[in-house]
Amino acid sequence: MDLTYTAAEEDFRSELRAWLQANIPQEWSRPGFWESLDDEESFQLRRDWERGKAEAGFAGIQWPTEFGGRGGTPGMKAIYDEELVLARAPRTVNPLGLTFLAPTVMAIGTDVQKKEIIGPLLHNEVIWCQGFSEPGAGSDLAALSTRGIRDGDDFVVNGQKVWTTNAVHGDKIFTMVRTEAGSEKHRGISMLLIDMHQDGVDARPLKQMSGASEFGEVFLTDARVPADECLGEIGDGWRTAMLLLSFERGASGISQYTEFRRQYDEIVEVARKLGRDQDPVVRGRLAKVLTDLECLRLHAMHVLTQVELGRDLGFEASMTKLIWSEAFQDLWEVFDIVLGEDATLDEVAGVDLRPLHAQAMWSRSVTIWGGSSQVQRNITAERVLGLPR
Amino acid sequence: MYFALTDDQREFDNAVRSYLAERFDGEAVRGVVENADDTGNPAALWKAAAEQGWLAVTVPEEHDGLGLGVVEAQVISRALGAGTAPSAWRGTVLAAEAVRLAGSPEQQAAWLPRLASGDAVGAFTLRGSAPGTLPAVEYGAVADVVVAPSGDGLTLVTGASATPRGSYDGTVRLADLDAGEGEALPGATADVVADLTDRATVLVAADLVGIAREALTRTVDYDRDRKQFGVAVGSFQAIKHALADLHVNVTMAEHAVLYAAHAVDTRPDGSDLAIAVAKAKASDVAIDATAAMIQYHGGIGYTWEHEAHFFYKRAKRLAAQFGDADAQRERIAALTIG
Numbered sequence: 001m002d003l004t005y006t007a008a009e010e011d012f013r014s015e016l017r018a019w020l021q022a023n024i025p026q027e028w029s030r031p032g033f034w035e036s037l038d039d040e041e042s043f044q045l046r047r048d049w050e051r052g053k054a055e056a057g058f059a060g061i062q063w064p065t066e067f068g069g070r071g072g073t074p075g076m077k078a079i080y081d082e083e084l085v086l087a088r089a090p091r092t093v094n095p096l097g098l099t100f101l102a103p104t105v106m107a108i109g110t111d112v113q114k115k116e117i118i119g120p121l122l123h124n125e126v127i128w129c130q131g132f133s134e135p136g137a138g139s140d141l142a143a144l145s146t147r148g149i150r151d152g153d154d155f156v157v158n159g160q161k162v163w164t165t166n167a168v169h170g171d172k173i174f175t176m177v178r179t180e181a182g183s184e185k186h187r188g189i190s191m192l193l194i195d196m197h198q199d200g201v202d203a204r205p206l207k208q209m210s211g212a213s214e215f216g217e218v219f220l221t222d223a224r225v226p227a228d229e230c231l232g233e234i235g236d237g238w239r240t241a242m243l244l245l246s247f248e249r250g251a252s253g254i255s256q257y258t259e260f261r262r263q264y265d266e267i268v269e270v271a272r273k274l275g276r277d278q279d280p281v282v283r284g285r286l287a288k289v290l291t292d293l294e295c296l297r298l299h300a301m302h303v304l305t306q307v308e309l310g311r312d313l314g315f316e317a318s319m320t321k322l323i324w325s326e327a328f329q330d331l332w333e334v335f336d337i338v339l340g341e342d343a344t345l346d347e348v349a350g351v352d353l354r355p356l357h358a359q360a361m362w363s364r365s366v367t368i369w370g371g372s373s374q375v376q377r378n379i380t381a382e383r384v385l386g387l388p389r
Numbered sequence: 390m391y392f393a394l395t396d397d398q399r400e401f402d403n404a405v406r407s408y409l410a411e412r413f414d415g416e417a418v419r420g421v422v423e424n425a426d427d428t429g430n431p432a433a434l435w436k437a438a439a440e441q442g443w444l445a446v447t448v449p450e451e452h453d454g455l456g457l458g459v460v461e462a463q464v465i466s467r468a469l470g471a472g473t474a475p476s477a478w479r480g481t482v483l484a485a486e487a488v489r490l491a492g493s494p495e496q497q498a499a500w501l502p503r504l505a506s507g508d509a510v511g512a513f514t515l516r517g518s519a520p521g522t523l524p525a526v527e528y529g530a531v532a533d534v535v536v537a538p539s540g541d542g543l544t545l546v547t548g549a550s551a552t553p554r555g556s557y558d559g560t561v562r563l564a565d566l567d568a569g570e571g572e573a574l575p576g577a578t579a580d581v582v583a584d585l586t587d588r589a590t591v592l593v594a595a596d597l598v599g600i601a602r603e604a605l606t607r608t609v610d611y612d613r614d615r616k617q618f619g620v621a622v623g624s625f626q627a628i629k630h631a632l633a634d635l636h637v638n639v640t641m642a643e644h645a646v647l648y649a650a651h652a653v654d655t656r657p658d659g660s661d662l663a664i665a666v667a668k669a670k671a672s673d674v675a676i677d678a679t680a681a682m683i684q685y686h687g688g689i690g691y692t693w694e695h696e697a698h699f700f701y702k703r704a705k706r707l708a709a710q711f712g713d714a715d716a717q718r719e720r721i722a723a724l725t726i727g
Contacts, residue, residue, distance in 0.1 A: 003390060298644035301644075304392075322634075377630040384633075
């Protein structure tokens, strides 16, 4: 058992921490600061800040240096994620591009794609969206009906994508498109890299139950994309997508724990202010959710260990998704018990509850996106436990 | 970062599990369960525990032990739980830990080699007080030496008269002891008693997590084969999702117990929290997994003939030892809320 990081990893932590301390304006951590900006202002501020971070060398931590990355270890990536949370750094504006697209391009992209996609992505010159889900294809992604018809050197694409993160800010969208007419299920799909700045692409914000609009809808109406702007082979998009989704299996759990544990402490603080912290029911429920958060931290250490050993975690990723999403949702359900009769109020005992309510509302989404809990349970039962389909 | 068992630790695990599979299987357990009058500490298994170093695991090498830690001890405890093995192993190891941590050099020399070799059977309890009655002591009737509370400290009780107590968990034997004053352990300060309580708590949590994993594995195996409505019942989502959730929770409890054992061995910041988390999680999941074992075997799981009740009953007893899940949660609340 060795639960420490290497000296090089700890040096990296110090270097990063110093940079973050010097480069995150104090007012950003003032409660309500981010809420005081409109969506566009907030996005641009984060985009510029993140570009500066990349220029300082704190991006692409585990990417090979030939792609402008840092060539770091899995431990450095875990430290990086954790330090960003500790410093209350803004969330990345390019999550789908950085986490999923870039490693896929490195693995199977053409030389031109590697050159044109990875560098600009790292410096936020291009914001990437993911075009997977459709109104008729959620958990059943293979039911997608967005179609592309060959026209000379281009595909002409028609259809609708939904739950698209950063849709209204996107520059390009990696999109699952049925390019073989009459094909069914996972056959005949291509992953096309579509420019969103054209008349055929209409991105609209989707107002969520929280009132925010992290997600959007993308309408494709005779959108054009050159046929060579396809990631992986034409018609082989399902395989490309499976490879792409496999890059979620990182070791971000330690930073998730750090974030959720801070939220736990915030909920405890509210309980104290309301004089509810000695209520045995509240204490029991808080302790139960903390138990699961501590287990999440340990699971993250397990995942990091396996990654460092070079082992493929395979379908265990489904379990990881279940653990963090369900624990996060449980955490915010306890918040209601803390608040009692005042659960829905904007403000109680001088505490502005709206940012906390926003988290509570967000917690309803995490068990749906990225593979719903029900899908993850199916995968865990069938692929990990070996129960029959 | 290396949060996993080492190869050596895994080998230890394999050794205990293969012994139980080959030499002390479910039928042997049944023999003990159905013969309430015997010692409940079968001689063949005890001999193996002695010969293979399971009893000597934490005893220092200078006293003929292996000098290993709680991480290794929990490996054995987990395997014994998975086998629902009847054994005075845990009481003996904990008695040795008490003598190691709180005993005088003379007490250590007198008891540690004997406990390590299986020549003496030990027991450990935190209930009652000597002199006086020590209630429901695990293997109290066969123990040569019992570590028990006495005032604020601990004492080594020998020669206590034992009155057997019936228990629906037939994989153990319990007895009330009428204890004399015993021989005080001079180093048993409040800190040492707390440390020993942690060791006991982690070893019980490890047994529970072994029970839980085995109960789940057997249930999955059964539901893969058992057919109703013309298909394997394990193909039904109602069952799949329940078993998937159990797998997640058993895995979390395994992590929690491994980390708690490491925390006892190394005492990092937050080790108190780690121990409470492990026992809370293991207690809950062992009861859930063994109840599910009965439910998802259907009618056969409710019979005496099937072994599910060994697991369920053992889980019920151990979940309550050294603080049940609710007591651990109150400890967690005290540590994180105040």
